[in-house]
Amino acid sequence: MTEETTDRLVDGVRTGRLDAAVISVGETVPEGLASVVVDDQPLVAAVAPGHELAVHTRVPLAALRGHALISLPGGTGLRARLDEALRGGRLHPPDRVRGRRSGGSRRTRGPRAGVGVAILPAVVAAARPDRLRRVALTRPDLRGRLVFAWRAGGPAGPAGRALAGRARAALRSSGR
Incomplete structure (x- = not known):
């Protein structure tokens, strides 16, 4: 293994x-x-409760423009989905997305502290409802x-x- x-x-x-x-x-x-x-599940934006996106239940991917994004590093499937969508919408240079190694607590630490928007599988974001708000991503819908x-x-x-x-x-x- x-x-x-x-x-x-x-x-x-x-x-x-x-x-x-x-x-x-x-x-x-x-x-x-x-x-x-x-x-098979949706990928969502996960933000701290006080983040400006936290008041929304869903936003288009374009709403992430200008926000620091946190995702798994290059070479991972989740990151490939995100990079494809960002390039397709000409929204955010993929090289500006901060990559984090796997491990739920490390991927959610940044957004919990209010320093970025994490792109996570919905189930991972849902595991910390007291610390993270899930925001569905639309146009395009991202799935993992x-x-x-x-x-x-x-x-x-x-x-x-x-x-x-x-x-x-x-x-x-x-x-x-």
């Missing part, structure tokens, strides 16, 4: 270094991989999907094939 950025996990699965991985993707799964969805992925031809080893088979069966039976 290892924790890496989405880019590195995808590379590991493609090359056979990893049998499978849970990765964050957008609308499409990276070429050469097969997958089953683990989770986690998938269990393996090489399209299947993992090379028997243990990897067994793991992928069991994970696919479990996730499909749960309605994913």
Whole structure:
């Protein structure tokens, strides 16, 4: 088991270094991989209760113009979704988004202190309702999907094939 950025996990699965991985993707799964969805939910802006955006339940992505943005670092699926949307709307240079390593408390510390707007999966922002206000993002709607992925031809080893088979069966039976 290892924790890496989405880019590195995808590379590991493609090359056979990893049998499978849970990765964050957008609308499409990276070429050469097969997958089953683990989770699919909206990405939201999370702000401190006193932040000017906290009075809104939803805002267009353009409303974030001029605000310091906090997200996971480059190479992660969530960050790729955000960068694509920012470039598409010509809103914010992606290199000005502050990247934070994974770990919920580190990603939410900045917005709780009022120093920025964090872009997070809705479930992460909802975990701290006393400290963070969730603001839905529209135009475009941003979604984060986690998938269990393996090489399209299947993992090379028997243990990897067994793991992928069991994970696919479990996730499909749960309605994913």
